[in-house]
Amino acid sequence: MPGTRRAAFDRRQRRRSALVAGVSTIVAVAALIVLVPLAPGWDKVRESFFDVDEFRSALPQLWRPFLLNLRVFVICTPLIMIVGMLVALARNVRSPALYPLRLFATIYTDVVRGVPVILWISLIGLGVPGLFQERAWYSKGIVWGSVALVMCYSAYVAEVFRAGIIGIHESQRAAARSLGLSTGQTMRSVILPQAVRRVVPPLMNDVVSLQKDVALLSVIGAVEALRRANVIVAKTFDFTALVAAAVLFLCVSIPLTRLADHLLVRQIRRSSGTAVR
């Protein structure tokens, strides 16, 4: 009903808040632009962190190493989802006979999450390759470093999935069972579809976080984007290469974060149930 006084009032309110938001943003940005260069060390900082020529020469050198980050990220993500889901399911088994499975899954998530990712990568990435004598794809440090990443993140992701599964109301389970579905069928066709949809936004958080943590593989010798940037810094004594690496990471993580945000908003809109489908 666009003509009512209420609608006109709403429009005015919206316009007013848009104006306030716009002005305060401009003031904040202007303050940043004016104030930061007033800092006594700004000239030196700009020289050693934001050197345009240095940026231009660093970016192409960082591109190939960054492809390694992306490769590891793209290969690890589906593996993490699969392992994480299996661990979450194992933590939710109710049959007493399968209790050891449940116990093992609990210990796994506790132990894995209890140690910093960088430590797991050092331990597994540097340690396990020593078990092999021949040099093959499976004896490479980078492979085992990636295994460590999958291990850590699957434990995080398992907890997210588990939260989703627990969050489905018990009545759903009861209803499914009363329709004659088995435990497995209930999980597969009733619980999981709802649970997974609910946890997509928090899952995306872990995915964004993984994309950054791939840089930790540098501790096992892999020359990925961050390590390459550090090498450039060590050579030029100019930190602009680090800024260039940050830009590359942002190119991937910002779209991912926006996607996560979009999914979250869409889900809230759906579950608040304005339109019944």
Next chain:
Amino acid sequence: MKRTTLATVAALALVLAACGSDDAASDTTAAPAATAQTPAECAAGKTIADGTLTIATGDPAYFPYVIDDKPESGEGFEAAVALAVAKQLGFEGDTVTWVRTAFDTVIAPGPKDFDFNLQQFTITDERKQAVDFSDGYYAAPQAVFGLADSAAASATTIADLKGLKIGVAAGTTSVDYVESVIAPESDALIFNDNAAVKVALESNQIDAVVTDLPTALYITGVEIEGTKVFGQIEGSGGDEWGLLLAKDSTLTECVNLALAALTTSGELETITTTWMSEFTDAPLIKS
């Protein structure tokens, strides 16, 4: 205003650092012509104890710089260099006294109880503020080491190294050297420190490690068993080591005269080859 000054100072320091070694080299060639006296004439009466030359080194002094911690014997690279310089300055046998010093206290400003000191002191502009350095007597080259049975053990030229998986420790000059000069076919692995490089060697992730020769000698001799220096790369000398003297010592120019004479006669090169290549079993890898 202040900011510009800082930037200028920083730039100047960089320029100085960049051409430090060149300066030292030109001093060597210019000095004899200007003074036209022998090192011995120059040194007469300038030592801290009349008639004796007091030389200092580390406590203890290590292989291959001093053998068995007995510098008097002249066995070991620095012991030999020191005695050769002493001889040029007119001191020999009983007229040479050795004293021991701790590394850190030596490079601090203040009076010294020795005429010159040598224990692998790298010549830096920062240190030159506090002490004098002679011209360089050694420039540590890049070296290759690994497990004794490695494929890299038989390398005799840089081309032999190209096909290998090479590891380096981050933040060292070796990183740039490996990537720009050796340019291995498969990317070098860059580790945080030598401990990680060691594990990578042992777990067969890499064939060889590139580092400067003194570090390679230390790691293979002391830190990691079963490793061996395969060779030092010809013409890859980097940081220069100098004899250290008290700030503004009158003896500095005499020591430079002595070093110049040893360089001209080829004696310094003979000493270097004897102790840093043959004795350490680190053959030259041709470029």
